[in-house]
Amino acid sequence: MSRKSFPYKPSGGDLRDLEQPGYYAGYSTLAQKKHWEAATRELVTHRVDKTPSTIRFFSQEEADVLTAIIDRLMPQDDRASMRTISVLPVIDERLFTNSLNGFRYEDMPSDREAYRLGINAINEMALSRFDQSFIGLPVHRQELILKSLHDGKPDPEHPTWQRMPVHRFWALLMEDCVTAYYSHPWAWDEIGFGGPAYPRGYMRLEHGLPEPWEKDEQRYEWNAPADSLSELDEEGAPPEHSSLHGHGGTH
């Protein structure tokens, strides 16, 4: 069972067991699926209904550690258990089928190996720093270790990070996590994205106006869990890696 820590509203009250986090209460992209064409409808409903349940690439131990890591990288403690978005099975599926992203950095091992090395290193870092496996650590300590990777200064040092640059591993991991999470219709509902749009496109292009089936934003204040290290640091600059850059195709 993974550990939890909950975000909360400043006015009081944990944000937990939410059907739908975010500022678009009552908005559902899936409710629009009758307006999507067959190929997309099939793909997206399959993504929601048929999450692969068996882990085929990772060993059970690796899967457990990676689950705990993902719970901190892509925390979903606010989501109701029936509404959490599967991340690990998607990564496992990709690695099992060896579906590549088209390239590998010359200073990196293959994606499969990178994951194995990285998971192992993180677990060993936990053991050497806190004398406990990563899974057993309290949330805050898990975040301490991950934050050190995020900052590019692994604490404690581990030989794996001599073999593969820590910022590249971090980018690999984060990108796989966000790909799994933000390709899910429940995440689209959370952020107010319109979802698939064919054959029906958009009518209201400017001023952020909602389509008739979209919802207007209803903002509220919320805070990350009190001891969380992953809140954005508005003042601080992002980690500087001369060669870290985006992998998305935008133009």
Added chain:
Amino acid sequence: MSFILTTALERSANRSLPEPLSGAVTTALEHLRKGCFQRSLCLVVSATSVASGLEVGYEHYKGSYSNPVMYTPVALSAALAGAGLLGFFSGVAARTLLRWISVITLADGIIGFFFHIRGVARKPGGWKLPVTNIVMGPPIFAPLLFGTSAYLGLMASYLRREEDLHSVAGRVHNAISEFAPGKADWRTNLRYGRFQKHLSSVTVLWAFFSGFEALYSHYKANFRYKAQWSPVLLTPLVMAAGIGAVKSRRIANTALPAASALALADGAIGFYYHVRGITRRPGGVKKPLYNTLYGPPVFAPLLFAACGFLGLMASLLRREKK
């Protein structure tokens, strides 16, 4: 004796306006009532077809003239504007050239209507997505609205000229028509300014078309401003007054001019807002062409005002002779 708008207007003009002006108003109203306003209507036709030519010109520019048939309304607007001008100078031109160009333009509007329906059908999802595709497809009623000036041109071609009112021949004709027994055909009715019911029903139709355009384009903009509801709400009012005017002379002289005046005013205000909307777009007046293309359509409120104009005109005419 029921309330007659023109009589009331004449009276109040006589009472409150100084001489040359009150005389002019009386004459103008008489010209209208007697159907002797060919020259002025020709000028109106000329002006409106310049406006609608500009509008269809830039709307079809947006549509990239991807079908050569899209040039026809632009060319016809120019032709109609020219014919209107000629009609102002020559009665023969008004009765021949203007009439035929108006008929062709009206036919073009109807053909365009079918092309626009087809355009909506050919959008992804076609008529299965009526709302999206009507909003985003070619404006379906625009080709019919484009026919407004052609319709006026056709009317003008049957009218008598201003000078006919007091000419000898004109008076004789007048007398004959006033006292001739039997059913008058529509041409005679037109010639003598007896087409109030006809024009009222046309007003109803036009109000529906332009009101519908206002409805979906303001819906597209999510009714961001309260004022965007005004043409949508006024439309049924004008339509009801127009239908009433067909049935009752009283309504034609009271409710119709009132509702039409409101529509006219609303169109004028809308025109101001649309122009302001264009200047407020990103780039504002520094991008005049683009912002006219994709800002609020400048001429659309004027089209709505045009239906108010038609209604007002209807209320000043005489009713058809039975």
Added chain:
Amino acid sequence: MPHRLGPMQTLPSPMQRFADSDPVDYCIVGAGSAGGVLAQRLARAGFRVVALEAGPFWDTEKDWVSDEKGSHELYWNDLRITGGTHPLALGSNNSGKGVGGGSVHWAAFTPRLHPSDFRVYTQDGVGADWPISYWDLKPYYELLERELPVAGPAWFPWGDPHGHPYGPHPLGGVGDVLVRGCTKLGLRSVAGGPVGILSASHGDRPHCIYRGFCLQGCKVGAKASTLITHVPDAIRHGAEIRAHAMVARINLRNDGRVDGVVYIDREGKEHFQRARAVIVSAYSIETPRLLLNSACTGHRHGLANSSGTVGKYLMAQAGNVVAGRFDQLIRLYKAPPAHALTEEFYETDKSRDFARGFAVQTVGPLPVAFAKQMVAAMGAWGWGLRRVMMDYNHWAAFGVLGEILPWQDNCVELAEEKDQYGLQVAKVTFNLHDNDKKLIEFAKNKVMEIMSAAGAKHVVQEARFAHLVGAARMGNDPSTSVVDKFGRTHDIPNLFVCDGSILPTQGSANPGLTIQALAARTADYLIKQGENIFFSNRRDLSEPGIRYDLSPPYTHFRGNPRIA
């Protein structure tokens, strides 16, 4: 169900089938931006043409989805190794795999190069000159702008000012931000194009529906890709497009001429397609890789590589993404990502400390791409990432498009590793040089300034690169270039290269339109030369003259009258 190419168009059937042993006139390697245009032109001129495509023949209704993750297969996902001081991200950012190639997932920005781009060395003392001038290419730009067709402003004020055949598109939220920011700073901008996306229906292709999924393959058929613009016409005129045919090497005869290519079909079986001439149009990575993999006796270091420049002078444009958060809603996922730009900083400015310049364009990342940007630009993770993503609809994003100069050490080589076909994979090395770094620094700050001027409360940026070109450059001197000004290799008279890899410099314009214009020009040359290509080693470098009668249907008598 017929094979669909957009909602109204179907694949012409039956398609010509050539036997492997049946020597075709032209074998084109890669049915992408250039390959599609070449096949169409050559087939119309009556040549027997086969285009071999490594990927599938897309059925847009069945194979494509309106979904980011589900569109993974549009990209070239096979292994490539990337390195250097600033390694390029490949994959989704690059060539496509499948008929239509990269034009299937391009954003379809179609600016022309400027006249100055063809004379970079003469004017600025850096990079290289082209063997042709802008004016040689201009009629092809105009023709291709009609064939795609390109929607854009009536007046495009930069470079050689010109208009566009189709009217501009409406602006989306991001375009509004770009125009507002530029206006505030007194910079000119253009709205609604130039893009190869339909702003009106065109034959059997409908008008854009502004759904924002351009990069995922346009199911609407509004965005131009050779899959729907040129390939159907090629097939109708007797060309064969052979999908799932990965070319392994080009075969050289003893007399120094090529006679066909070896390719591997989807079952892994090897075939030899005989051809009287071969045109390689396989992208700036696969083209040099194929030439290098085809090394043989007499061509130890790769085919057509006597100059040693095959794979060298690879270029990518600086593509930094600048994102700005606004208090009001933007909803950047609506409208095509590509719809407004400024080229105010395109040309060399003596007051700056670097040569050449950059363009600023709208981009419209969908949630996954945007999340990745936030990971890179803000270092977002955990709760911070969840929070910033909840504000997705408040962000707008611009892309820098900066000219990086051609350097010899930026290159494609062969790595030791092999792919699923047993072929050595490409290793791409990319380093930034002093001029490039200064340009990127300036461009990034300028774009952030525009974003702030538009009213953004928080502006961040991530470094990235886009648009690989070069690596088999054209030139007049056989000792410093791979091909001549018509794409014919200096070394082998019946081997041609025609794609982005022949560009000597890249300007700050998206290369798609230029690649297609060059392909149409090469096609005209080949048609003019006729049988000479197949039987003679003589190199006739006279200009062919443009052919207006070889365009696909709906090219002429459509579109707005142009004022320039």
